[in-house]
Amino acid sequence: MFNLAIGLGVVLLLAILFLIFRISSLISVAKGNTNKIETSSNKINGAMFIVFLVGTGFLFFWYSFKEFDNYNLPVASEHGSEYEFLFWITMAVTGVVFVLTQFLLFYFSWKYQYKENTKALFYPENNKLEIIWTFVPAVVLAILVFTGWRVWTDITAPAPENTNNIEIMGYQFAWGVRYPGLDGELGNTDYRVIEATNSFGIDFNDKASYDDFIPREMHIPKGEPVTFNIRARDVLHSVFAPHFRLKMDAVPGMPTSFTFTATKTTEEMREELNDPEFNYEIACTEVCGRGHYSMKLTLIVDEPEEYMEWYAEQESFLKRNPEYLSKVPTELKEVALLKTGIEN
Numbered sequence: 242m243f244n245l246a247i248g249l250g251v252v253l254l255l256a257i258l259f260l261i262f263r264i265s266s267l268i269s270v271a272k273g274n275t276n277k278i279e280t281s282s283n284k285i286n287g288a289m290f291i292v293f294l295v296g297t298g299f300l301f302f303w304y305s306f307k308e309f310d311n312y313n314l315p316v317a318s319e320h321g322s323e324y325e326f327l328f329w330i331t332m333a334v335t336g337v338v339f340v341l342t343q344f345l346l347f348y349f350s351w352k353y354q355y356k357e358n359t360k361a362l363f364y365p366e367n368n369k370l371e372i373i374w375t376f377v378p379a380v381v382l383a384i385l386v387f388t389g390w391r392v393w394t395d396i397t398a399p400a401p402e403n404t405n406n407i408e409i410m411g412y413q414f415a416w417g418v419r420y421p422g423l424d425g426e427l428g429n430t431d432y433r434v435i436e437a438t439n440s441f442g443i444d445f446n447d448k449a450s451y452d453d454f455i456p457r458e459m460h461i462p463k464g465e466p467v468t469f470n471i472r473a474r475d476v477l478h479s480v481f482a483p484h485f486r487l488k489m490d491a492v493p494g495m496p497t498s499f500t501f502t503a504t505k506t507t508e509e510m511r512e513e514l515n516d517p518e519f520n521y522e523i524a525c526t527e528v529c530g531r532g533h534y535s536m537k538l539t540l541i542v543d544e545p546e547e548y549m550e551w552y553a554e555q556e557s558f559l560k561r562n563p564e565y566l567s568k569v570p571t572e573l574k575e576v577a578l579l580k581t582g583i584e585n
């Protein structure tokens with residue numbers, strides 16, 4: 242409501258300014274003074290440039306400081322600090338250039354507005370200037386791109402052998418999570434067998450799938466590599482876990498992955514922030530439809546021992562939904578019963 246009022250106020254103010262401008266030009270036309278129209282419209286436009294510069298400049302700094310804590314969340318992953326370093330270097334370079342160029346753009350528009358009796362300076366070329374403003378940005382950008390490329394290669398390096406594989410599947414409008422069970426191997430999936438219950442399309446021809454489990458809560462261990470194996474069931478989604486400086490698109494038909502190591506448990510973060518309600522979150526950062534905003538998933542980081550305990554307690558999908566045993570090929574039935582711990 243408050244925002245709407247501000248919006249309306251701004252529109253109204255612009256309308257009033259426009260009307261004043263129109264009336265003053267009409268009066269000048271009526272008086273037969275065309276030269277004056279140009280001068281007065283240039284003056285108004287010039288003044289508006291300064292108003293815009295000061296107004297938006299204020300909003301830019303005000304918002305940046307006010308929301309600083311919200312876009313600079315505490316880091317909770319190993320690669321996060323490397324990422325952070327690069328982010329703030331880039332932010333400093335582009336921030337200084339942004340402020341400087343925007344200031345000059347609007348200030349010059351006001352300063353060099355049309356004035357009677359003033360003649361523009363003819364300044365055809367200056368090779369020295371050309372070289373400087375080509376060379377300096379080229380070097381700065383090359384350094385930024387090279388450092389970025391190095392950090393990115395580091396972050397996306399192949400997952401180590403002992404990584405904890407977890408599957409995350411985006412769909413309209415939630416995240417589904419699947420763990421590989423005690424064999425440590427995620428079973429195959431097949432989109433053709435997706436149903437209301439088997440929403441992941443778990444393929445029961447693959448014995449690795451029998452102990453896979455779909456938990457109610459998502460847990461990961463602290464200090465151990467974790468690989469998110471990411472896919473989408475319908476449209477583009479994007480896995481975003483800001484505290485871990487993690488973002489990776491979920492693309493239908495094209496699996497992606499992201500490997501990282503969490504450095505702080507949920508409990509430790511709660512203490513650090515002095516907020517007993519704190520929870521890590523995964524959000525979707527790809528506008529994927531009407532319910533996009535609701536794609537929120539709580540992620541709990543445990544100490545490795547707690548994680549193992551939780552992991553061992555989970556019941557496999559097959560154990561929870563024994564009717565799917567009928568989809569298991571006859572020759573693999575025994576393996577399935579053994580892996581799921583279902584009594585025959």
Ligand SMILES: [Cu+2]
Nearest residue numbers: 478525529536
């Ligand atoms: Cu989404």
